[in-house]
Amino acid sequence: MSYHQPPMVVVLPDTTEQVSQVLKYCFEQGIKVVPRGSGTSLSGGALPLADAVLLGLGKFKRIREIDFDNRVVVTEPGVTNLAISEAVAHAGYYYAPDPSSQIACSIGGNVAENSGGVHCLKYGMTTNNVLGCEIVLITGEIIRVGGKSAEASGYDLMGIITGSEGLLGVITEVTVRILQKPETARAVMVGFAQVEAAGECVARIIGAGIIPGGMEMMDKPAIHAAEAFVHAGYPLDVEALLIIELDGPGVEVDELIRRVEAIAKGCGSTTVQISASEAERNLFWAGRKAAFPAVGRISPDYLCMDGTIPRGKLPEALARIRDLSAKYDLRVANVFHAGDGNLHPLILFDANKTDEMQRAEAFGADILRVCVELGGVLTGEHGVGIEKRDLMPEMFSDIDLNQQQRLKCAFDAQGLLNPGKVFPTLHRCAELGRMHVHAGKLAFPELPRF
Amino acid sequence: MLASWPFLNSRGFEQQGVDTLKVRDAKDVEDAVQAAIASEQPLEIIGNGSKRLIGQPMATNALLDLSSLNAVTSYEPNELIITVQAGAPVADVQSLIDSRNQQFAFEPIDTAPLLGTANQATIGGMIGAGLAGPRRIKAGGARDHLLGAHGVSGFGDSFKAGGRVVKNVTGYDLCKLLAGSWGTLAVMTEVTLKVMPRPESERTLVLRGLDDASANRTMTAALGSPFDVSGAAHVPGSVFHVAATELGDLGSPGEAVTLLRLEGILASVVHRAAALGKLLAPFGAAQVLEDAASATVWSSVRDVVPFAANGALGAWPVWRIVCPPASGGALGERLARDSGGEVIYDWGGGLIWAALPPRPDAQVALVRQRVNAVGGHATLVRGSDELRRNVDVFHPxxxxxxxxxxxxxxxxxxxxxxxxxRMSRNSAT
Structure with a gap:
């Protein structure tokens, strides 16, 4: 899946006022606009269009205010995720959501995509960690939503802007909340001879009332790829590996590690390693964090999927993915945010071979269908973008999608912002606003309906 | 009024009184809304009606009563989710999840004491009002715990939002809008909520005699510590004198109390209580409340019991002010002084409950001017019909x-x- 498309023209504004002027001009001229941060989206959310202005927010890279008393940072959208944590680290604070691309991805993009990360099991996604923003509508109108308060007045527009994939407005400032770093963090690495046992272990940990800082799972191909790449000391004779991080005061972490270890043994774990130092904890994570590039080394190309399923369905999902792997004759390596049921199957293929890319894409689409079938969703953290746009009807009815598009109309009635993303078919707002169907039904109230 | 709803009568709808439509299932809701659209008769949506007294008085002709939609559709403790119909009583659902040592982490407020109603809140109202308790500072609000919803929009369409998993970015996050929308966007018929493990133990540090500004600084210091404070409240001494009230197991301390809550496993809360006590020593010595005593105090804070309708300040209008937490102390102190009212602080100063002496305008101009100055917002949560007709209940x-x-x-x-x-005087016609 290659997302390459040169834009019609690139605009790099410095100020909110300039963003406003550019959008106003485009609105008046009926020109499409694609907003873009660092361009690290995995679903093509910021992919330029041949007939659209590409509005880059790269010059918005100043942190405007650090307010420790209110535990917030007010920042421009082009600042990277990691830079926010770095700016407040000296006072013991950090910004919790930590997508793998945090060194490069921008906070504006995080808001647009509602980015997650390894630690969102305990600390939430972007939407749970942003308090306000300044947003410019396609008309050029500048609106402030929320602020330093825990919640805003009226409808939760911040909640709807977060994860809207650049379709509702252009974010020019974000207020995020920051947290104190936990006193300590330690990781437990547990190997299992069966994937089912690892899945059971995840369920029992959660069932025991333990919410780890992170709980990750890798299957055998992923373990081998990661170990060959970073030599993290992963056991190679296991079918599944869990990395479970506990954080908090030392006494709490020690106690929870004892409980987790007992649960793991009760589930038939074959290996248990507990990090004894910060260096060892980082080493445990190094393999997991490098899983994508590690897989990149063993295959010319790979496709990274991102479905979510109920945690209890992990073994079933894996079995289904194995069957699909045989059907499409393509290898797959699985890494999961197991704690919240977020799967990242990596489909290995070679784009230079006839039809492998098509097969990989069909395989990926089937995996997402399985996720929906098992009670899950199409995307847990990467967004719909253009990648999963055409799969939206797998999860939503026409009526569901119409309601979402009506909301789009409230922000951008002409559909000029980031068109072609998220929704498989676009309707004119006037069409969506009608209620003709019901008027027809009500004309014959006496008729039975089934 | 029956004649207005011929379509519904043909389906054998139970119509209680002249204008109450008691629905039996989601299909009834769809039919009722479609009929309301066709006859252009606005509906007031209620569960048990426990929060009917909040909001502008509505221009509605009929009640859509969801109290019969009260089933728990599914509860999966290991998945940390529960799916429940909108009319289910909050208390019943809470005791169900409590039996599995789980809870709604956002600590929903029971508004019954404040409003003086006997009606039991329902899940739909809990989400529609989105009123979170003390733990909001740590666990987020109702909007952070609503994973999915089925509802009927004002188009008469049954639609769904979100899903049944904790991590989901598929399409717009409509759940965020539904939470706190006071029933003005859709009639929710069923919701999927995140549940979280109930902490094994809790401790509350109680500091006494602090003025509002010092208490605000104390709470800021506590919330800026790594000790994972899950509640930070302050009740000024005058509240106990004027309201002649008690605060859970603390009784009537007679002087101001500043409360800081720690929750988790026993070893952890004991460690953190000691460490936090040490950190806060410059502000005063702390008494420690354990488990049940701590829980009782926090439920009084959560439900604003000192301002209860059956108490000494029961006739006073009550404002709910949300502001940047570090501004709370100064804002509340001046507001109380200039209005002659009483205030209680929660969320480390980010939430102020203000009971003001009765006046025809609830001192709306003063409240809004002070609150605007710090970038906050104020909602009139208790006031007579007449008062709510005359002022903007929600912050303009x-x-x-x-x-x-x-x-x-x-x-x-x-x-x-x-x-x-309900949410805007301008849209009442």
Missing amino acids: QPAGLAALSERVRQSFDPKNILNRG
């Missing part, structure tokens, strides 16, 4: 934001059928 927004919000509302309910006028 800047023109651009208000217009956008109104377009959002229209994108769900263009004919203004659902809870017409």
Whole structure:
């Protein structure tokens, strides 16, 4: 899946006022606009269009205010995720959501995509960690939503802007909340001879009332790829590996590690390693964090999927993915945010071979269908973008999608912002606003309906 | 009024009184809303009606009663989710999840004491009002715990939002809008909520005699520590004198109390209580409340019991002010002084409950001016019908934001059928 498309023209504004002027001009001229941060989206959310202005927010890279008393940072959208944590680290604070691309991805993009990360099991996604923003509508109108308060007045527009994939407005400032770093963090690495046992272990940990800082799972191909790449000391004779991080005061972490270890043994774990130092904890994570590039080394190309399923369905999902792997004759390596049921199957293929890319894409689409079938969703953290746009009807009815598009109309009635993303078919707002169907039904109230 | 609803009568709807439509299932809701659209009769949506006294008085002709939609559809403790119909009583659902040592982490407020109603809150109202308790500072609000919803929009369409998993970015996050929308966007029929493990133990540090500004600084210091404070409240001494009230197991301390809550496994809360006590030593010595005693105090804070309708201040209008937490102390102190009222602080100063002496305008100008100055917002949560008719119950927004919000509302309910006028005096007609 290659997302390459040169834009019609690139605009790099410095100020909110300039963003406003550019959008106003485009609105008046009926020109499409694609907003873009660092361009690290995995679903093509910021992919330029041949007939659209590409509005880059790269010059918005100043942190405007650090307010420790209110535990917030007010920042421009082009600042990277990691830079926010770095700016407040000296006072013991950090910004919790930590997508793998945090060194490069921008906070504006995080808001647009509602980015997650390894630690969102305990600390939430972007939407749970942003308090306000300044947003410019396609008309050029500048609106402030929320602020330093825990919640805003009226409808939760911040909640709807977060994860809207650049379709509702252009974010020019974000207020995020920051947290104190936990006193300590330690990781437990547990190997299992069966994937089912690892899945059971995840369920029992959660069932025991333990919410780890992170709980990750890798299957055998992923373990081998990661170990060959970073030599993290992963056991190679296991079918599944869990990395479970506990954080908090030392006494709490020690106690929870004892409980987790007992649960793991009760589930038939074959290996248990507990990090004894910060260096060892980082080493445990190094393999997991490098899983994508590690897989990149063993295959010319790979496709990274991102479905979510109920945690209890992990073994079933894996079995289904194995069957699909045989059907499409393509290898797959699985890494999961197991704690919240977020799967990242990596489909290995070679784009230079006839039809492998098509097969990989069909395989990926089937995996997402399985996720929906098992009670899950199409995307847990990467967004719909253009990648999963055409799969939206797998999860939503026409009526569901119409309601979402009506909301789009409230922000951008002409559909000029980031068109072609998220929704498989676009309707004119006037069409969506009608209620003709019901008027027809009500004309014959006496008729039975089934 | 029966004649207005011929379509519904033909389906054998149970119609209680002249204008109450008691629905039996989600299909009834769809039919009722469609009929309301066709006859252009706005509906007031209720569960048990426990929060009917909050909001502008509505311009509605009929009640849509969801109290019969009260089933728990599914509860999966290991998945940390529960799916429940909107009319289910909150208390019943809470005791169900409590039996599995789980809870709604956002600590929903029971508004019954404050409003003086006997009606039991329902899940739909809990989400629609979105009123979170003390733990909001750590666990987020109702909006952070609503994973999915089925509902009927003002188009008469049954639609779904979100899903049944904790991590989901598929399409717009409509759940965020539904939470706190006071029934003005859609009639929720079923919701999927995140549940979280109930902490094994809790401790509350009690500091006494602090003025509001010092208490605010104390709470800021506690919340800026790594000790994971899950509640930070302050009740000024005058509240105990004027309201002649008690605060859970603390009784009537007679002087100001500043409360800081720690929750988790026993070893952890004991460690953190000691460490936090040490950190806060410059502000005063702390008494420690354990488990049940701590829980009782926090439920009084959560439900604003000192301002209860059956108490000494029961006739006073009550404002709920949300502001940047570090501004709370100064804002509350001056507001109390200048209005002659009483205040209680929660969320480390970010939430102020203000009971003001009765006046025809609830001192709206003073409240809003002070609150605007710090970038907060104020909602009148208790006031007579007449008072609520005469003032903006919800905080007025800047023109651009208000217009956008109104377009959002229209994108769900263009004919203004659902809870017409509840959130805005301008949309009452």
